[in-house]
Amino acid sequence: MPVNVTIKPAGRALALAKGLPVILTFDEKTAEQVTIGDVKSALQAKFPRKFSLEGSKNALDDEKTLIETSSENKSAASGSFTLTVKDLGPQVSWRTVFLVEYAGPLIIHPLIYLFPQVFYRTTFEHSQLQTLTYVLVLLHFLKRELETLFVHRFSHATMPLRNIFKNSAHYHILSGILLAGGVYGPWYSRKALAGSLRANPTFLAACTGVWLVAEALNFHAHLTVRNLRPAGTKTRGIPRGGLFELVSVPNYFTEVVAWTAITVMTQSPFAVLFLVVSTGQMAIWAAKKHRGYKKEFGSNYPKGRKAMFPFIF
Template sequence: MVLLFLRQPPDPKLPIANLPSVVEVDRENASVDDLVNAIRLPTNLSRSRIKIFLASSKTVLVPDSPLNAYDLHDGTRVLVKDLGPQLSRRTLLMTAYSGPVFIHILFYYCQSWIYGSNFQHTASQIVAFTLINLHFAKRMFETMFVHVFFRITVSFYSVYFYILHYWILSGFFMAYYIYYPSCVGSPSMSAIVGSSSSSKSIANGICSSSVSLLSSSADTEETSLYFLSAVWIFAELSNFETHLILANMRLRFPRSTMPSRNVLVRRAGGDPSSQSYNLRSLSSASQLASTMVSYSARRIPKGYGFDWVSCPNYFFELVAWTMIALITRSFASLLFLTASAMQMWRKAVRKHEMYKKEFGTQYPKFRKVLIPYIK
């Protein structure tokens, strides 16, 4: 048994009322969930709102992981943070990824209602429509069957960012300009890359393709589409492989196999015997048997792509979206690619620094952040 001192971070945005000052836990048999329950009962906070981390190292205590995986001893200071209203991560991601699929289908098939005329889509528009929907279908499949999340909830307020990024930028904004019936009337990358392709009027029912990398000839256009699509397929399959590697790094086991756990909570001061009480895991046997949880000690990711950069999943996704931007030659696609690159770069730098701090000299020095051999 060890005594842990619970504190809130300095100047917390959401102060926690009735937070226990001292918690006594069985380090060998208890889990982080037991500690969360000890905090949840007196504070009336939901489990998803509670974040626990060590005051000394800022190491986060992962839900459902055993306490003996962490450096805990008598007197260890543990910080408790109220994360605010939470939303299921899978629900949020499924909502974010399904939005663009519906929006692109709407703009692709409802031509007369949106653009005021029926017209024939170009080869580049057809390919872009197919690849974009396949990408988000893949993301939804990964969310449901591949990804293993250490924290299964996210802040409720993050939904606004996801709606802006996926529904607005990759949804309405990209779809409107990618499937626009006249290449002259829509912002195009043709001015940047110097494409010589000409456009036809809506009345003719045809929008000339601007996918050609060198000229407007049909042969060059078809060759470009094949090449860009092949690179896109390679990038998406590579991205999927890196997600499998990350998921397989985490050991899965049924929660019902975990040993019986007890936690003693005691407020500081007074007679300990009169202010201590016993807490047991509150989940029912049926919930324990039906719930799968994940935990493993953090390890250095290795394998396909990880020998080059810390976040190859981000790198391959950016390659895929670059191919779509070249296929569509739309400023909308370029804007979404830029926004995605900035976001992924920020997350990749943070993860790279976390790896170096956690593993020290064991982490490969030659491994870059996001772009192989460059940065």
């Protein structure tokens, strides 16, 4: 018996409305075999736009089969299903968003560091603190770019186009223009810092050491998450080992530690601002991921594991 899926518009489906409702027929698969991904592919052929398919309330995962939506489809027994489609509007890939937002500081910091006469209308000798901050920031964002290209696997292919502007503003302005402009100025020059703690080689080495350990642990966390998800799938497992034994998202925790090292080293109010804003946002994401893990894995998820900060939160 063929499987018929009726697609109706809902919410933002205006661009698709003229062609809806539409009935998609699957002759060679049963309801236990047809997935939401199959329905999306068939609908994509008719409407080349980005959209999500929904049941009664929530978007449906691509791996979910039609029979698994039967509780929301009264006619499932007859081989007929009804789903709604929501037009997602202009989209951009997650990978592209990450590459663009991390590219900002990689461009802004060299411009301000290398051309002080343009931005500060004066010349001066950079302090060891300024040079070290410059190197650490570039290495951090270069690492993030490489991880985006070769390490990260994304659960969702795209996000709304507007996110590229919102996300980029966070990095381009806070960790780009403000941080670079505040740290590379003449007030942090070799002459200005002479004799201060921020010119002490031992102090700078200690902060750099903390930064290096944090970045190494951050990379380990990203690799651990990658290895839990086979290429081309959305499969998730419980991450184990290292800081995962203490928190659900050690990549956020180590990110905070790395930027705390730079903040302590520079003692810049702009570094403090970026650290506070970033920590707040990551704490929100961490809480959401932690709840998701506990809901997905139930009693199998380690009970003593916190969301982001070991033993605290």
